Amino acid sequence: MTRPKKSLNVESPSFTPNFTPKPANALPAMVKGIALSPKSAGAAAFTPKGSGTVTRAASMVGHSKQASDDFMPQHFFQPQQQQQQQQFSEFVPGQSFVPQQQMDSPPQNLHPQINPYADPFMSPQGHMSHHQSIPSLDGTQQINPYGPPAAGVTGQQFYQDNNSYRHPLNYHLYASVGPRRENMQPYQRASADFFIPDNIRDDLHKKSEAALQVFGNSTLPQTVEHFHSLVALDTNPSRTTTTFGYPSWIYKATSSKDGHTYALRRIEGFRLTSEQAIRSFQGWKRITCASVVRVHDAFTGRWFGDSSLIVVTDYHPLSRTLGEKYFPTINNTRVGKGASVGSAGSGPFVQEQDLWNYIVQLAGALKAIHEAGFAAQTVSASKVILTAKNRLRLNGCGVLDITQYEHRQAGGVGELQRNDLLDLGRLVLSLAARNASAQQNVQKSLEFIARAYSERFRACLVWLLNPPANDDLVSPTTTSEGAATVSDYNVGTLLTNISDKVISVLDSTLHYEDEMTNNLMRELENGRLIRLLTKMSVVLERPDISLTPTGTSTNSSSANQPSNAWSETGERYYLKLFRDYVFHQVDHEGRPVLNLGHIITCLNKMDAGTEEMVQLMSRDEQNIMIVSYREVKRGFESAWAEISKAAAGRR
Ligand SMILES: Nc1ncnc2c1ncn2[C@@H]1O[C@H](COP(=O)(O)OP(=O)(O)OP(=O)(O)O)[C@@H](O)[C@H]1O
CATH class of the missing domain: 1.10.510.10 (Transferase(Phosphotransferase) domain 1)
Known part of the structure; x- marks a missing residue:
């Protein structure tokens, strides 16, 4: 099988995005032979293994480098890791980044009328025909997961008796049971604080059922x-x-x-x-x-x-x-x-x-x-x-x-x-x-x-x-x-x-209304975060959208290949590292760190586009990037705008 020529690969001439930071060390192999230290040349290649998994360096095939302790969350750095870092020149904004005014100007290659907040799911072209199949990686047709169930295929591998299977409402799965931490500081939050109270959710689920x-x-x-x-x-x-x-x-x-x-x-x-x-x-x-x-x-x-x-x-x-x-x-x-x-x-x-x-x-x-x-x-x-x-x-x-x-x-x-x-x-x-x-x-x-x-x-x-x-x-x-x-x-x-009693009933009703409004506010924030997560999922590691504005694919067989933009040499590499930093942190023993507070804080900072810097590290620990949340936000928005543009081009 001949591999389609990518729009950006190691053979490509140097590409400098005019709106996202281009870290010299983080994108070591943009051009063959440039900015590639002997040490990093021997580094393990970054091989994403699907979403949500932390790939250990040891499990990669053909590595010349020994297994490392995976990438660390920022606050888990130990002295020996710091020592290791010092061997690499850190990526500092302002040294290799494009000038500020250039970053501030909107990306010129984007269609001006693209609204990054528009809902591409509502576009007529966003709806794939139910009878349409999706070409798979090997070129054959595969089942469209959104299409009608094909006879003898869908569902049967999951449930023995597909006809009688009934989906119960799993409202009990959401219940956050105690004991709760008593010694929390006033500023600390438990997971349950981000959602409407369990009893209300449980009650509403039961009523709708x-x-x-x-x-x-x-x-x-x-x-x-x-x-x-x-x-x-x-x-x-x-x-x-x-x-x-x-x-x-x-x-x-x-x-x-x-x-x-x-x-x-x-x-x-x-x-x-x-x-x-x-x-x-x-x-x-x-x-x-x-x-x-x-x-x-x-x-x-x-x-x-x-x-x-x-x-x-x-x-x-x-x-x-x-x-x-x-x-x-x-x-x-x-x-x-x-x-x-x-x-x-x-x-x-x-x-x-x-x-x-x-x-x-x-x-x-x-x-x-x-x-x-x-x-x-x-x-x-x-x-x-x-x-x-x-x-x-x-x-x-x-x-x-x-x-x-x-x-x-x-x-x-x-x-x-x-x-x-x-x-x-x-x-x-x-x-x-x-x-x-x-x-x-x-x-x-x-x-x-x-x-x-x-x-x-x-x-x-x-x-x-x-x-x-x-x-x-x-x-x-x-x-x-x-x-x-x-x-x-x-x-x-x-x-x-009994007017005094009427007034006290009115008062308690107003208190209840305040409480309900407060609960709604919590869900409002969750609604914003889910939109953000949806955007990230749409953008991250998306197969190549090599579509011309007129809607014809330049090369249909490349449609399911990951875009080069996401490779170590791509201009979106740091977005992938940011995803790892937010969701895939591991501790010094390689155990996943599950900290909802960290995830929500990072997403909020990214959504707000704060100037705070965040240190990102590649999974093989060969590259470290220091970028601001603002730059990450801009990177996501430009990637989103590009996808929106491609979706709009199909109209
Ligand atoms: N509008 C309604 N919506 C939901 N449930 C209702 C509604 N009206 C009545 N019910 C429920 O139906 C059940 C029977 O109500 P009903 O008014 O028939 O009372 P009853 O005790 O059977 O009195 P009766 O012997 O006079 O019929 C009760 O559990 C009640 O909560």
Whole structure:
């Protein structure tokens, strides 16, 4: 096989880049016989062995030099190494570098409109045809890794049963487990500090996995209207008819209209008698309160073999009802609405602060609903879901407005709205008394909670649990036992009287938002670093891009050969050494040094282009270069710009 003539080899005339430093000692064999000391002539040739490996001098073939201790990180130099260095004249910027003003001027051989930050992956030519094969080194065609799987090839060598293999989400692999170093200085960072906290990442992974979960052999209908991939969310398989007067089921489903996941609540056996019922329901769609599960649509049909009402709402993965959280061992469907099970004090203790938080959130939900002219009617432990820690949402809204439409027309909404407040009082009472049936003996339950909670809290519950029977006026914050007037017994009065609690909930929400923004900032930095790493990977040791601007390869067989620019004589050699310095450091015994702090610091300095100098050494320890991060950055950018230019030339 005839080797193609390279654009730059030892036979080539001297080449002086006008924008990157050209170290005399570091590029010893640019021109045959020039700048090659007798010692370095006998040096081991630099032979890259793929990415990510530190090649020991001893393992190279045909070396005249004895095995050395590999290249050392800067701070690991020992006196004997320093002695060895002194035999070589160090490469010092300013002596052999091209003049500063020349370095500062942009590379003249680059196309002026090339944007080094442009995204070449988005270019039409950047997308290789799926059916295209890549010529391999030996000239034969090899499999395109991005193409469709070829029959009998892809995957089978990795997994015995390729069809049944399922990729689990390996979120556990990211967890940084303790013990952590206690004796760190304030300026020191652990690896976990560079990423969002493990618990948040773990939580988000689990939620996205839950949202994507499907069951292949489900007996549920394939589609319901334009929804498909139904998954049952009910944790209780019994056909209870508690909340809505009909058995109700809830499913996760994907909309074929927008691809989003929704929760479908099915009211089994419901027959729609009045179109008006569905029409009046439309007002629920306009309620966009953060504490109400948003309602999207309602329709009836026979997809399940019976006549069912389907109400479409937002889906909140891995949510739990308050009943499931606080009264898990009992059938909690009527907790807060006349449950008859559970014993006093059997549930977990809930902090008063958390209970105020719940009251504020649910009062906010009721305010939005009441102002829209509706009543929630679902303030019970089975219809309030926790979508995150202490984050409540009122669920099941609007269903009773359809199923009990005629009945509702007779009575006014005001009565139902007052019932919402009473239900709120019952729900909070059951949580505070740690007893699902606390409302059956309100007096005793209030005495019980007076021991653990403040008088203010108890008085608020008293006010909620005493809806007005006449015009006796009692303020919700007064400590006397009694009821408010009809005009005062509303959610507005409640919120006014607990405004200090509303403010403290707002304050903690703002703190939480700050924390989340802070977490996002960490990922922002990681996003920048991954872009930098991507650029480096695209650039480093790339096969020769001998493309003319018109898009025709000058020599197709050279396409997979490493460019001469990366050889010891090439103008990009120091970029490769920089990669070794950042990622492939070894200690004095040749063991890899894994120091994330070093890697991130170097990448940040390179990204910022600081003037700080860095000492790079070839793997055979024959060449040492001292360059600044600024020069390294410029070298990478010009290499990137060249590749961008070649990619743009294919358009
Ligand atoms: N919008 C939703 N998104 C995600 N999960 C939900 C949603 N609504 C309810 N769930 C979950 O579905 C399960 C059943 O909810 P549901 O409202 O049917 O309660 P239930 O206890 O079965 O009450 P009922 O007997 O009245 O049906 C609960 O675990 C709840 O967290």
